[in-house]
Amino acid sequence: MTRRIIGPFNRVEGDLEVTLDIESGRVRAAYVNSPMYRGFEQILAGKHPLDALVFVPRICGICSVAQSAAAAQALAQCMGIQPPVNGRLAANLTVAAENLADHLSHFYLFFMPDFARDGYGDRPWFADVQSRFKSVTGSAAGDVLPVRAKFMNVMGYLAGRWPHTLSLQPGGSTRAIEEAEKLRLKILLSEFRGFLEQTLFGDRLEAVTSLDSEAALYKWMKPRAKRADFPRFLNIARDLGLQHIGRATDRFISYGAYSDGEAALFPAGLWADDRLQALDIGAIREDVTSSWMTGDHSLHPSEGYTLPLPDKEDAYSWCKAPRLSGQVVETGALARQMVAGHPLVRDLVGRHGASVTARVVARMLELALVLPVMETWLRQFLPGDSYCHPATEIEDARGVGLVEAARGGLGHWLDVRNGKIYNYQIIAPTTWNFSPRDAAGEPGALEQALVGLEADEGGNAAPLAVQHVVRSFDPCMVCTVH
């Protein structure tokens, strides 16, 4: 058996290192290390509660708005207030814009360039894919960067800027949208739709969302495999059998996304044992057995703490190991759509389990699903109605903020005492997905997903299959440990 350490793992947001035990050309065990600790939970202790809105977005440059939204929700719960309709619409649009931009960046900038590596030089699609997706020099970068930047102009109107806005407040949004600005936002969304339909999908968004099975997906792909980017991926994925790699535990959680105050566009839930179940937030525990953290017991985040213990024996990551009822779960776009019940995603997972292909399909599907809803939200603003209720002082209160970032469920647990933050605990999406082993020795989701992959014992470079599986989770490492 050979042990190989693969790092720094790039084109993930932040720092990552993966240790692989390889035997007979296959990964026998994987150990995922999040190698950086900054200590946001310790930084937040003692601060004025509303100051959380300054600090938490700066946990992460790629899901900064999701962090803001989670904090705003936790603070609102402490204050016992709810945003007005316009405030909620503005927040949903802001979170959705970030999530869609993240899905797009992940696909074009982080994930696809691996298929342009020399290792695939013998595949029939290689020349086309290399000229399109080669990192930095590929033609796709020139197409997608200006489109993404233009789309992010919606943040200029809704949030002042991105990343790191203070527009999302417990009482709603600081930024009321003028009538003329609604038109400009409408134009921006329409331009983005044009790019998605022409370049990414080669079809109407509504045609993409109506695909309901693996068979329908590949049938749809065929005539488009050389003229649009998502079909290009599907063609590659089928050739390489990516639907057969990357399975973790097939237990999925979603906190629910884009609530209108009563119901969420993508509801909360747990998908496990092939059925949809209620998600019990009270059953979350964070285990620190393999983390460079102090603590003897697994604690619920409302009671938890985060204190580093750098030289702890047998620990190998700064990441904690969150578990739901003691079990390893996966979160992300795939989990969200499994719980929401999209037929295409349910069919893919039903046939093969979770996979590299299924995770990418779920993200692309969300681009097609959410943009039309954003167009609808834009029409629902109530002219003249307020955007923000004033915040109230918090003396002693607890609050929870649960949102869906692009890459999955993000939770903030806030405890305010004597007007100051007494405890603030955060579980980010990649904390779930890239967690280390727990007290029972059970590996985290990625650690399980890597087992069995082909890997060269003596090789110098990271095995390609390993790279695809790691990046299929769209990891955000700066969030993971924070």
Next chain:
Amino acid sequence: MENRPLNLLWLQSGGCGGCTLSLLNADCRNLFDTLRGLGINLLWHPSLSEQSADEAMAIIESCASGATRLDILCLEGSVLKGPFGSGGFHRRTGSVSMMSMIERLARVAQHTVAVGSCAAFGGVTAAGINPADACGMQYDGDAQGGLLGEEYRAAAGLPVINIAGCPTHPNWVIETLVAVAQGEMFEDNLDVFRRPRLFSDHLVHHGCKRNEFYEFKASACKPSDLGCLMEHMGCKGTQVHADCNIRLWNGEGSCTRGGYACIACTEPGFEEPGHAFGVTPKIAGIPIGLPTDMPKAWFVALAALSKSATPKRVKENAVADHQVVTPANKRTRLK
């Protein structure tokens, strides 16, 4: 200078990656082409380059050893010195601390650039109890020192160039890199905190859409109000060095246009203002932080006068989230 592209190596440490994500918002056709066209060869970037693991380490090692000429070293994120000066809060493969790797590279780089307030001054990562013992490359807050020390000069002769901001504006980064690549960056182009003056010679207040409210001290009282954010809402825009309201963010945005205070993210130590961010500290009803270059007596006198002369339109709009009174139309030709 010789006509060859400059090699740029970009590393990330104790930060959020937000300056890179902000850079991708740049208003140019293709960021990579733009850099290439202006004489910059991107050797490696953690979020954008193909090379991973061993391939990436080989590039970094080649720079550190001098085999590849390192013209520009960019660091995003603060330097993590903890625990106990070991740098162990950010280890790179092979148990090398990121701190020691940054130091090695900075010793050979022709130019060293701190991208963002974390890399420049320590930033948000150094807030509170500063659990990871974070600092900037050549500053620790507003004190010189940091990782590299007060005396440090990159090989070409300049100290660390601090492109401050949390995050940085994409064009601050691009323009600074271009100035360096074109041989047009000198010590005179940097301000007292070594920020490129191409953005720090302005105040956030310049171009602020709320200036009419400022003139009349017609102040916002709650989030989403249109009025000036200085008196009650914690805005430091009249004191902060940056051109955020001149060049704008994400098209037509900025913090004050977004409805919230400028929290001074381009200034060293902004992360610990000593008061709640959203509340203006005052003594006897007068904000402690007065506008830059404004004598206090004048400010107090002018504020009292302008408050007493505030037009109805300005007064009412200041505490509303949309214009409740629009500017009057005159029926005669304007003179």
